[in-house]
Amino acid sequence: MSAASTSLQKEAESIFSNLGYEVTPEGREMQAQRKWRVVTVTPMAEPRDPPQSGELRCFVTHAETVTRVEQRLERADPAYEWAIIGVEDDGYVVSRS
Numbered sequence: 001m002s003a004a005s006t007s008l009q010k011e012a013e014s015i016f017s018n019l020g021y022e023v024t025p026e027g028r029e030m031q032a033q034r035k036w037r038v039v040t041v042t043p044m045a046e047p048r049d050p051p052q053s054g055e056l057r058c059f060v061t062h063a064e065t066v067t068r069v070e071q072r073l074e075r076a077d078p079a080y081e082w083a084i085i086g087v088e089d090d091g092y093v094v095s096r097s
Contacts, residue, residue, distance in 0.1 A: 008043035011087045012060040016041060032058075047072040054080040063088040066095055 013023050013030060021032035021039070032039045039056045047068045051057065057078075061069050063086035073082055084095040 008045055008060050008062070008087065011092075012041050012043050012058075012085070015060070015085060015087075015092060044069060050076050050078055050082075052078065054078070056080065057082045058085060059083075060085045060087065062086065063093060066093070070095055 009025075009028075009030070013025075016023050016030075016032040016039075019034070021034045023041075024031045024033070028043070030041045032041050037056065039058050040051075040054050041058050041060060042051070043060045044065075045061065046065065047061075050059070050073050057080050059069055059073070059082065061084060066084050066086035069084050073084075082096075086093045086095065
C-alpha cells in the first residue's frame with residue numbers, strides 16, 4: 001500500500017472514530033459501525049472502478065480528487081448509497097449521492 005493510501009486510511013479511521021463509529025480494518029477497506037449503521041469505508045487516492053456491492057459506502061480521498069471519484073461513481077451508478085469525504089489540510093468536506 002502506498003504512503004498516500006496509508007495516510008488516507010489513517011485519516012478515514014480518525015474521521016469515523018471522531019464521529020463515534022467503531023472502526024474495524026478489513027484489508028484496504030474498513031467497517032465503521034455506530035448503532036445499527038454499518039458503513040464500508042474505502043480510502044481511494046485515485047479514482048478507480050467502484051465496488052459493485054454494498055449498502056452504505058464512503059470513499060475517502062484527497063479534496064482535489066473528489067470530483068473525479070464522484071464522476072466515476074455516477075457513471076457506474078452502483079445500487080448502494082454512497083458518500084465521498086475529501087480530506088484537506090485543515091479538515092474535510094463531504095459529498096453525498
